[in-house]
Amino acid sequence: MIKEIIVVEGKDDTTAIKRAVDAETIETGGSAINKDILKRIKLAQQRRGVIVLTDPDHAGERIRKIIAAQVPGCKHAFITQEEATSKGDIGVENASVETIRKALTNVRTDYESVESDIRWDDLIAAGLIVHPQAASRRMAAGQSLGIGYCNGKQFYNRCRMFRITREEFAAACRQLDEEKG
Incomplete structure (x- = not known):
């Protein structure tokens, strides 16, 4: 149970x-x-x-x-x-x-008022915002990280709220790139 x-x-x-x-x-x-x-x-x-x-x-x-x-x-x-x-x-x-x-x-x-290693620039570099396929990339990354699909701002907030580590974020991004290639 x-x-x-x-x-x-x-x-x-x-x-x-x-x-x-x-x-x-x-x-x-x-x-x-x-x-x-x-x-x-x-x-x-x-x-x-x-x-x-x-x-x-x-x-x-x-x-x-x-x-x-x-x-x-x-x-x-x-x-x-x-x-x-x-x-x-x-x-x-x-x-x-x-x-x-x-x-x-x-x-x-x-978690309330959380400091996180993930920065807005990390989302840009990963193609999760300001990218032609940003929405589909966020969907896949959100699924990989277990935080669901959302828009760019919410994705950033969820990374911080759920204390996504830099390592978890990097692994999700690598998985995105491997699936694409």
Whole structure:
């Protein structure tokens, strides 16, 4: 059984999680996350810890940001849009058992006011911003680092928030270049 409580968006997500692992969930009820749900998440974080696993879309990212701002120190698990899409629908409920297990194995913890070795210039040099294929490169690097897909600024912030080391960043960039070549 997973010790932490997994925060998901809805009932179908809970069903998918329970197919993959023995865990308990808190459902946000979609992007309209309210104060009562946030109180439950705060209590869960204090008592057992929390893993946030939301849909890889705009609404899921919004929920993730709200929780991270209100409940510091949460762990975050990410799945890609490809892994979460079925018949045009994007959601955790569409992810395979293996994908969910992999995401929960590669959780990252957020930290407040973090110093990081990763600099904005590193993202430029790696072709993750200001590059013709920056979006696809960020998607692949985000998947490799376990921080999900996001725009350049968010990618930079996630590298800092999840304390991505220079070595981890370099390894993800090498993998990008090897797959390209």
